[in-house]
Amino acid sequence: MRQKALHNWLIWLGKALLAGVIAFIALxxxxxxxxxxxxxxxxxDGVTDYHWQPHHHYIRCTEGLSWGRTNNEGYINIVDYTNGxxxxxxxxxxxxxxxxxVPMGMSAAAKLDALMPDARVYNIGISxxxxxxxxxxxxxxxxxxxxxKYIIIETMTLQFSNSDLRKALSCELSEIPSYTGGIIGLxxxxxxxxxxxxxxxxxxxxxxxxxxxxxxxxxxxKDDPSDPALLSALLSQMADTTASSxxxxxxxxxxxxxxxxxxxxxxxxxxxxxxxFAGMCAENGVYFLDMRDRFQREYDEDHVLPxxxxxxxxxxxxxxxxxxxxMAEELYALMQExxx
Numbered sequence: 001m002r003q004k005a006l007h008n009w010l011i012w013l014g015k016a017l018l019a020g021v022i023a024f025i026a027l028x029x030x031x032x033x034x035x036x037x038x039x040x041x042x043x044x045d046g047v048t049d050y051h052w053q054p055h056h057h058y059i060r061c062t063e064g065l066s067w068g069r070t071n072n073e074g075y076i077n078i079v080d081y082t083n084g085x086x087x088x089x090x091x092x093x094x095x096x097x098x099x100x101x102v103p104m105g106m107s108a109a110a111k112l113d114a115l116m117p118d119a120r121v122y123n124i125g126i127s128x129x130x131x132x133x134x135x136x137x138x139x140x141x142x143x144x145x146x147x148x149k150y151i152i153i154e155t156m157t158l159q160f161s162n163s164d165l166r167k168a169l170s171c172e173l174s175e176i177p178s179y180t181g182g183i184i185g186l187x188x189x190x191x192x193x194x195x196x197x198x199x200x201x202x203x204x205x206x207x208x209x210x211x212x213x214x215x216x217x218x219x220x221x222k223d224d225p226s227d228p229a230l231l232s233a234l235l236s237q238m239a240d241t242t243a244s245s246x247x248x249x250x251x252x253x254x255x256x257x258x259x260x261x262x263x264x265x266x267x268x269x270x271x272x273x274x275x276x277f278a279g280m281c282a283e284n285g286v287y288f289l290d291m292r293d294r295f296q297r298e299y300d301e302d303h304v305l306p307x308x309x310x311x312x313x314x315x316x317x318x319x320x321x322x323x324x325x326x327m328a329e330e331l332y333a334l335m336q337e338x339x340x
Contacts, residue, residue: 024192031191034061038070039189042178046140048126049133049176051075060100063317064309068104075124078104078113083144088119089335090147090247092134093154096254097125101309101318108154108319111328119149119340128176131155131251132168135234138241147247150335153238154252154327158269158277165230169237228280235284243285248338251281252331254291254323257307259315265299267292289334294326 038056043049051074052058060066072080076098091097091109099107109123122145129137134153142151160168167173242249256268274290281288291306298304305315306323319327 028190028192031195033059035195036191040178045144047137047144048124048129050178063312064101066100066102077123087122087145087147088149089121090145090151091123091125093125094129095127096319097154098127102321102324106321106324108324108327111325112331115332132160132164135168135238136171136173138238142241142245146245149247150250151242151247152250152252156254156256158273159226162227162230165234169234232280232284235281235286239285250287250289252289257315287338289330294330
């Protein structure tokens with residue numbers, strides 16, 4: 001009797017293990033076509049804190065529907081880069097400029113490149129790289145790519161903590177870590193485990209790689225507003241670094257929006273705050289692009305929002321294809337005005 005019970009239990013256990021293996025394989029295949037991200041590695045040249053796995057196809061369906069392939073350097077670019085290749089416009093910034101939420105050809109950098117057939121636009125925008133991180137990496141990026149016309153740095157934030165401003169000025173900001181070794185490095189090779197890891201981080205309130213820009217941006221508080229002297233010193237330093245390659249610096253600002261109950265939209269910063277930052281940029285030889293007016297006009301005339309996707313909340317999250325197109329067109333218009 002006991003042998004029969006043991007036999008039945010072993011059969012049940014075998015079926016359960018087989019079902020688990022089949023479920024694991026099926027869910028892994030599903031995630032491969034649902035949320036397939038490359039692994040990221042710490043850079044050795046310092047132009048960004050990390051880069052994605054080179055020549056890796058990715059698919060993202062968690063926010064928007066996108067697909068593409070990283071280039072030989074691990075950035076979201078249609079073409080590869082060889083040392084010494086001439087770069088006219090270097091694009092830096094966060095996941096918004098990286099553009100993993102839209103197909104590769106629809107990102108702001110790709111759209112800008114299409115608008116400038118006689119110039120080469122190269123994009124090293126990557127998640128988590130807010131304005132201060134880009135400022136810290138700017139010197140190395142200029143040394144490597146030597147852009148001849150413009151450097152564009154995208155930002156969603158105009159106010160930062162004074163502590164982080166000081167660290168950016170002295171290049172002492174902590175680098176964004178990459179976990180490629182140990183158990184975490186092993187687990188993230190599997191897309192199912194990686195998806196579960198992201199879900200758990202969001203569930204327990206740690207954030208996840210999808211909102212890394214917002215999670216890591218140490219913004220100023222009302223009790224500790226950005227010191228204008230520190231911010232001006234940083235902008236001056238960035239302008240001088242950019243000028244060393246003969247290029248001009250553009251800071252492209254796109255405020256987040258809130259859709260109000262009456263159908264109007266509210267921006268995350270006031271016009272006065274944007275104007276104050278623009279004035280500081282002008283004083284230090286930096287060109288400032290404020291997307292506020294374009295966002296407002298598109299909404300008023302065509303009810304188009306720059307953020308949000310069919311599978312996310314309205315008007316929130318990353319730039320959608322409309323937002324990327326607006327950004328590219330406004331950048332191109334500004335460069336035409338300043339001089340191509």
